[in-house]
Amino acid sequence: MSSQTVGLPLAWRRIPERYGLIGSECQNCKTKYFPVRKICPNCRRKGRMREVRFSGRGKIYSYTVVHAPPTGFELDAPYIIAIVELEEGPKLTTQIVDCDAEDVRIGAPVRMIFRRIQEDGKEGLLHYGFKFTVVK
Amino acid sequence: MRRVAIVGAAMTKFGEEWERGFREMIAEAGVKAIEDANMSGKEIDAIYGGTMAAGRLIGQEHITALIADYMGLNPIPATRVEAACASGGVALRTGYLAVASGLHDVVVVGGVEKMTDVPVGDATVALGGAGDQEWELFMGATFPALYALMARRHMHEFGTTEEQMAMVAVKNHYNASKNPYAHFQKRITVRDVMKSRKVASPLKLFDCSPITDGAAAVILAPLEKAGKYTDTPVEIIASAQASDTLALHHRKSLTTLNATVEAARKAYGMAKMKPNDIDVCEVHDCFTIAEIIAYEDLGFFKKGKGGKAIEDGETALDGRIPVNTSGGLKGCGHPVGATGVKQAVEITWQLRGEAKDRQVKGAEVGMTHNVGGSGATCVIHIMRRAD
Numbered sequence: 259m260s261s262q263t264v265g266l267p268l269a270w271r272r273i274p275e276r277y278g279l280i281g282s283e284c285q286n287c288k289t290k291y292f293p294v295r296k297i298c299p300n301c302r303r304k305g306r307m308r309e310v311r312f313s314g315r316g317k318i319y320s321y322t323v324v325h326a327p328p329t330g331f332e333l334d335a336p337y338i339i340a341i342v343e344l345e346e347g348p349k350l351t352t353q354i355v356d357c358d359a360e361d362v363r364i365g366a367p368v369r370m371i372f373r374r375i376q377e378d379g380k381e382g383l384l385h386y387g388f389k390f391t392v393v394k
Numbered sequence: 395m396r397r398v399a400i401v402g403a404a405m406t407k408f409g410e411e412w413e414r415g416f417r418e419m420i421a422e423a424g425v426k427a428i429e430d431a432n433m434s435g436k437e438i439d440a441i442y443g444g445t446m447a448a449g450r451l452i453g454q455e456h457i458t459a460l461i462a463d464y465m466g467l468n469p470i471p472a473t474r475v476e477a478a479c480a481s482g483g484v485a486l487r488t489g490y491l492a493v494a495s496g497l498h499d500v501v502v503v504g505g506v507e508k509m510t511d512v513p514v515g516d517a518t519v520a521l522g523g524a525g526d527q528e529w530e531l532f533m534g535a536t537f538p539a540l541y542a543l544m545a546r547r548h549m550h551e552f553g554t555t556e557e558q559m560a561m562v563a564v565k566n567h568y569n570a571s572k573n574p575y576a577h578f579q580k581r582i583t584v585r586d587v588m589k590s591r592k593v594a595s596p597l598k599l600f601d602c603s604p605i606t607d608g609a610a611a612v613i614l615a616p617l618e619k620a621g622k623y624t625d626t627p628v629e630i631i632a633s634a635q636a637s638d639t640l641a642l643h644h645r646k647s648l649t650t651l652n653a654t655v656e657a658a659r660k661a662y663g664m665a666k667m668k669p670n671d672i673d674v675c676e677v678h679d680c681f682t683i684a685e686i687i688a689y690e691d692l693g694f695f696k697k698g699k700g701g702k703a704i705e706d707g708e709t710a711l712d713g714r715i716p717v718n719t720s721g722g723l724k725g726c727g728h729p730v731g732a733t734g735v736k737q738a739v740e741i742t743w744q745l746r747g748e749a750k751d752r753q754v755k756g757a758e759v760g761m762t763h764n765v766g767g768s769g770a771t772c773v774i775h776i777m778r779r780a781d
Contacts, residue, residue, distance in 0.1 A: 272528065293529060320550075320648055322542035324534065325592040328522060329515035331534045339539045339594075341643045349643040351530045364550050375533065385532070 269383055276387030279312040279370060281348060292348040314370030316344040316390070321354065321362055330376050342368055342390050357392040367393040395494045399620040399627035399780055402431025402613030403742040405735075408577045408727035411607040416452050416508040417464045419609040423732075424465045424504055427611035431623045435465075438613075439498040441472040444485030444505040445731035450520035452508050461504060478524030479680060481505065482734025483764030483773035486612065487633045490775075493614045505735030506609035517605050521730065524767035526641035538602055538681065540642050540768045542594035545683035547648040549596065552698035554686060556596050560587035561704045562682035563600045563724055569711060570721025572751040577606050577727030601682040606727030610735040612742065617780060625781060626746040631759075632667075632776035634660035642768040649698075651769035654691040661761075661774040662693075669693035672715060672776070673757040674744045676737035678765035679722040688763055689717070692774075711752060719744060719752045734764035738775065745779040 274280040274294075281292035285306040289298065292312060298305030321340035324331075331337070338354040340362070354362055355373065368390040375385045404426030406419050414422075420443070428435050443458040454460065458472035475485040482505030489503040509517050522531040525540060548554045564584055570576035587600040613623070620627035636656035639645055645652065662668060669692060677692070679685035686700035694715050695703045703709060709717035720726045720740035723733055741760035743749045762775045 268528075319643075320543040320546045322539050322546060322597075323592070323595040324536060324539050325594065326518075326536065326538065327534065328518045328531070328536050330519075332515075334534065336592075337534060339533065339535045339543070341543055341648070351533050351535050351641065351643045353534055364546070387533075 266383060269385060277372065279314055279388060280309055281312055282307045283310045290346050290348055292344065292350055312344050312346055312348070316342045316368055318354070318362065318364055318366045318368055319343045319349055320364060323359070338362055340390070353389045355389050355391060361392045361394070369393050396496055397617035397629060398490050398493045398614055399617040399629045400612050400738065400742050400777070401615045401620050401623040401627055402427040402433070403611070403739040404430050405575055405610035405732070405739045406608050407575050408606050408608035408729060410510045412510060414607070416448065416454065416457070416506060417460065419508065419607065420461050420504055420506040421464045423506070423609035423611040424461070424502055427502060427613050431613040433500070433613065433623060435467060437500045438467060438470060438502055440470055440492060440501045441467060442475055442485045442489040442492070442501060442503045443472065444475050444481035444483070444734060445507055446476060446478050446481045447507070447520040447523060447730065450523070451517065452511055477771045477773070478766035479678070479728070479730050480734055480764045480766030480771040480773050481731040482610070482736065483762065483775070484635065484734070484771065486734060486738055486775060487635055487773055489614050490630055490633045493616060499619065500613065500615045502611055502613050503735060504609065504611040505732035507729035507731040508607050509605045509729060510607050514605060530641055530643070536594060538594040538597050541681040541683055542597045543642060544648045544687065545596050545681070548683060548687065551649055552701065554701035556588065557584055558701035558705050559601055559682040559686065560584045562679060562685045563587045565704065565710055566679060566718050566722040566725035569719050569752055570725025573721050573726060576721040576725055577604055578721065578725050597681055597683070603680045603723035603728035606729045608727060608729035608732045608736070610732045610739050612735060612738050620780070627780045628742045628745045628777050629780040630775055631778050632661040632664035632774070634658070634664060635771070635773040636660070638770050640767065640770045649687065651687060651691055651765065651772060653769050653772035654688060654763065654765065657772040657774040658692050661776050665776040667759065667776065671759055672761045673759050674719060674741065674754045675715060675717050675761040675763065676720060676722065676740050677717055677763040678733070679718060679724050680728060680765070682724065684765070685717065685722065692761070692763060711754065716754045719749060719754060734762070734773065737762035737764060738777070741777050745777060
């Protein structure tokens with residue numbers, strides 16, 4: 259059992275968001291969301307959503323080092339999971355990679371990079387998407 | 395709306411119960427609760443069952459039909475309720491609503507989870523379903539990781555320490571050592587917690603509730619008829635529930651659970667009470683930081699002062715507001731769907747004066763606080779002895 263039951267259609271539907279950081283902006287209240295939402299929680303029926311691409315720059319809001327990984331992530335452990343606050347406002351959960359552990363702290367500037375996230379067993383799908391790294 | 399009372403309460407021993415399965419555990423808890431209410435079983439009009447992940451943990455869905463069958467309660471209606479780790483508490487609220495509305499007179503509310511039939515990694519994955527699969531778990535976040543993200547922010551914003559979190563585990567193991575139904579019977583020290591292996595920094599193994607098997611059940615009846623079944627009814631004087639974003643990262647703050655704040659506000663309003671009217675409370679300490687945040691969100695202590703409260707012993711058995719006398723999720727164990735019902739069983743015993751070595755003297759009003767996931771669901775009940 260991998261971390262989730264991932265079908266091909268689901269992985270395909272998520273490509274714009276996971277590869278390109280595509281989210282939504284409400285034309286009414288100007289709030290930006292990641293990932294895509296069809297309904298603005300602030301404005302509901304008055305909201306009008308359009309797609310936006312995020313810059314991929316942000317800072318670390320909180321972080322943890324995962325030592326006990328779920329099935330499918332054993333080879334990655336220990337790895338860093340963070341909530342990153344994008345410069346446009348929304349927050350997301352991601353791995354922080356390719357940097358020294360001591361550079362990872364609340365407030366550290368980060369940028370998006372493109373990486374393999376996980377795979378569905380030996381012969382299954384390879385899932386790609388965003389991770390982040392600390393900007394020196 | 396009719397007034398509703400708990401007239402029977404029971405639970406199985408919590409633990410790694412390899413000799414008993416899902417069916418045996420829920421039947422034991424249910425039958426003991428019916429006996430506790432001095433009923434034959436014929437009085438019962440409906441079943442509400444809380445379970446989170448039976449499909450992934452034992453490969454069985456349609457579990458309330460199974461429960462009705464194995465408790466010998468066919469053909470009454472049996473309804474499954476799922477709200478992740480709050481499944482039990484939301485099942486209790488659903489049963490409460492059924493009796494309060496007048497639709498049913500006597501209902502049994504059960505909670506159950508059988509978690510040790512699968513390897514730990516698979517149980518971790520199943521529990522991950524309480525969070526956002528596509529945007530949290532997919533990235534490699536685990537449940538301990540989500541609470542670790544909260545803990546890190548709480549430390550950053552308020553100076554809460556790892557030692558203070560450890561003290562929650564020490565207190566709850568101490569209380570569990572006085573509870574024969576608890577998963578853990580051994581007391582531990584702050585040093586034991588600090589030395590335990592890392593799970594998701596700053597959380598260590600002893601900051602985390604265990605993977606546990608168990609079941610619990612309560613019988614609800616209209617308060618006006620409660621005297622037929624028991625001399626010591628416990629009235630449910632408030633039932634409140636609230637929701638928040640499924641994913642933790644969508645919240646404005648990581649150091650408060652807005653669903654708890656909202657549900658507490660509604661519950662206090664319904665009971666016409668304030669935080670200092672509560673004599674004993676079972677809170678959702680799936681991780682030690684969760685208990686500290688709950689102290690603050692329930693209004694027992696100011697935001698940021700939860701760490702100091704545990705350090706000062708305010709929530710110990712002999713403290714100003716004893717919290718998690720059962721041992722909580724940390725010490726008594728956390729069979730996910732059973733937890734919310736177990737909290738009601740513990741408060742019922744406390745208010746009846748039947749909690750023995752861990753009895754809070756003179757407890758008149760109790761509270762249960764049950765959280766689903768990282769706080770997307772919260773359900774709170776306030777109870778008062780009604781004899």
